[in-house]
Amino acid sequence: MSTETFHHKLDFTGLSLEKAGTPEWERVRAQMMEVVANKQNWFEAVYDGVAPELREALFGRTMKELFALPADVKMRNTSNKPHHGYIGQFPGLDYEALSVFDAHLVEGTRSFTELMWPEGNPSFCDTVHSVGRQLSELEKMVRRMLLESLGVVKHLDRQNSELTFGLRMAKYGTLTSQEATVVLSPHVDETTVTLVVQHKVAGLQVLTADGEWLTVPLSPNSYPVMIGQALQGWSNGRLNAKRHRVLVGGGETRYSVIFGSHPKDDVMVQVPEELVDEEHPLIYKPFGYLSFVNFSHSEEGMKSDDSLKAYCGVQVDEAGA
């Protein structure tokens, strides 16, 4: 029987971390436990933290202004990790993306803004920072509930101190053909948790347990949330990175924001001992996040359909099975 004939829609409206443990919190947490038990690894979060005007400013003005910059300016957005700064200039494909690092902090947004506009651009900076801050609040609620559902919430503070947030703005330009085309191939994110903001043009699809591509519906106040590989590793595979892709119709330019938590570069991701027992033997050795990301983008990592397992999976003989 199909496990994904419907998807979970969790309503975070009016919730905040201060409400953890209250009946309203527990009601949503009970749904999170179902998401975990069903191994769905994604859901839709309804959230009122990003005001409609802010979302409109982000997509209607801020992102358009960014992508309108000359290519050499956008290319100043570099990173120590492959594929994490400016992405674009693919022959025949009008896809571009830029990442703001430490997007929940004003410093992160400010240094990105100064890189793009040395003369300053306060409205860009304020808009992106507000979105980053609000989405980081949602991410923290989501992750707290996930850890509560796994019975390991005592590790939350440590995990929080080892994480940061990245905000990627993406543009999928019009295609010469009107036919639906996969412009971002099926993949899993290296993140801990990924939140996506879609606006007016759909395109994100998640792979269901039955191998079907499910189109994530558009909604002005909700955010698809997907598990990434860093959390798959940390949770010893209790949660699994959700495979997804982007399919666009071709006639319209699509903008989206991809907001993710991920371990800081030097963090060793290590499974908490509570998540290892006879029924759940250790499947991932501790791994350094930066090294893992570098591996994922290496020739060997790209060839593998499960780069986490290839990088730090415990061999059966090592596990003593």
Ligand SMILES: O=C(O)CCC(=O)C(=O)O
């Ligand atoms: O644009 C989207 O909806 C998702 C993009 C994505 O999956 C990614 O950039 O990793």
Ligand SMILES: [Fe+2]
């Ligand atoms: Fe992705």
